[in-house]
Amino acid sequence: MDPRATSRASRVLAVEPVLPAHRHEQGEIAAELALLLTEPGPRRQLLHRLHANAGVRTRHLALPLAEYADLARRPDAFDAAGAVFADVGLDLAERAVKGALASAGLAPADVDVLLFTTVTGVAAPSLDALLVDRVGLRRDVVRWPGFGLGCVAGAAGIARLEDHLVGHPGQVGLLVSVELCSLTLQRSDTSVANLVASGLFGDGATAVVVAGAERAGDRPGWAVLDHVSRLLPDSTDALGFQAGSRGLRIVLSAGLPDVLHRHVGGDVAAFLAGRGEDRGVDRWAVHPGGPKVLDAVADALALPADALDVSREVLADVGNLSSSAVLHVLARTPAVVGERTLLLGVGPGVSTETVLLERV
Known part of the structure; x- marks a missing residue:
């Protein structure tokens, strides 16, 4: 850029x-x-x-x-x-x-x-x-x-x-x-x-x-280059909470990884292509929603075997922290000037948020 x-x-x-x-x-x-x-x-x-x-x-x-x-x-x-x-x-x-x-x-x-x-x-x-x-x-x-x-x-x-x-x-x-x-x-x-x-x-x-x-100014950090929000079709019952008299009851479908596998690859490719650049992604900070979620995203994006190692390390060390989880991944992501990191969140909806960052 x-x-x-x-x-x-x-x-x-x-x-x-x-x-x-x-x-x-x-x-x-x-x-x-x-x-x-x-x-x-x-x-x-x-x-x-x-x-x-x-x-x-x-x-x-x-x-x-x-x-x-x-x-x-x-x-x-x-x-x-x-x-x-x-x-x-x-x-x-x-x-x-x-x-x-x-x-x-x-x-x-x-x-x-x-x-x-x-x-x-x-x-x-x-x-x-x-x-x-x-x-x-x-x-x-x-x-x-x-x-x-x-x-x-x-x-x-x-x-x-x-x-x-x-x-x-x-x-x-x-x-x-x-x-x-x-x-x-x-x-x-x-x-x-x-x-x-x-x-x-x-x-x-x-x-x-x-x-x-x-x-x-000239402070070091990650420049926020672009971002996009997506609601994936036919997935509203795959993930979330139901409120009841005793609190929040988890909704977690076994089909969630399949939903992500069907849509994430095309969505991310369209997001990157829409920027009109040939420049790729150097690092991936993906929400550590669980082993099957990470496997589905890695497969959908055709990533190298070690591309999501930081996400898997966060999952192993602290578990899935909901909205904080992908931020813990970002905190552990190496900050190499000039490298680009794609931050990918996944949540109820099923929704995704893709944020492209560049270390400056």
Whole structure:
């Protein structure tokens, strides 16, 4: 790309992933949840197989592992989970924001717009409002709290900030993702989807600082070259949550990898071709939705065997963190000046968000 064009692009200046303190091995989590979710017999054996095949070695949880049984048995489990989300989520968000701003060399007062996303906690005011006083953001900061994009929201959040900053190139945007997936665990649900989710999802948060072209100046970062949103056809029942009296019940279809395999290859090829360039992609930061999701995307894009290694490492180390997961992948992606990274989020809808970045 013409250097003059990258100088006019909004720029990701910092990505700060954070995790709660309670880290457990996958086998330890499986042993505890097997007692909570299943009776001895085939269903418990299935849970252990699903956990073993999830591609996850360790996960970080909002609560000590032993406390989930007490939480799940409470008659007010949804209310109690909401209180934990507000407490733990705000602490994680504060850590992430302070770390991201420090890395970008900016102060809280520099932030003009704050985009907050989650799909694992419901509250009004949302955590971003509480974050203003916690970290010292300006009281006139423009807030965009969002719920429902789910796993795609990490990539989509960067794209929406870029949309805003194109018209406000002297401003600074802040994306904050907080996902405490463990708090959505449903004790009464022994469906395959819930058992899969119990072995796949972890807890974490991320803050991303994005500056408009004028404000970014010559600071190093990822220039946001282009992005596109897609809703895949005939897939609305493949992924998401259903809200009920005891909280958020996972919807996770076994057909999700097939949906992605059918559409992602053509969509990404059309996106890149539409830019009118011959320049390819050097690195791929793909949402670590699970081994089958990554396999489907890699096959659809005809990627080399090692192209999604960073995504698989994140999945193994922390699990699927919903909207924060792809941002944790981006944080681990090598920052080599001149290289291009394609950021791909996948979420309910089924929706995808494709963001092309270039390190400058």
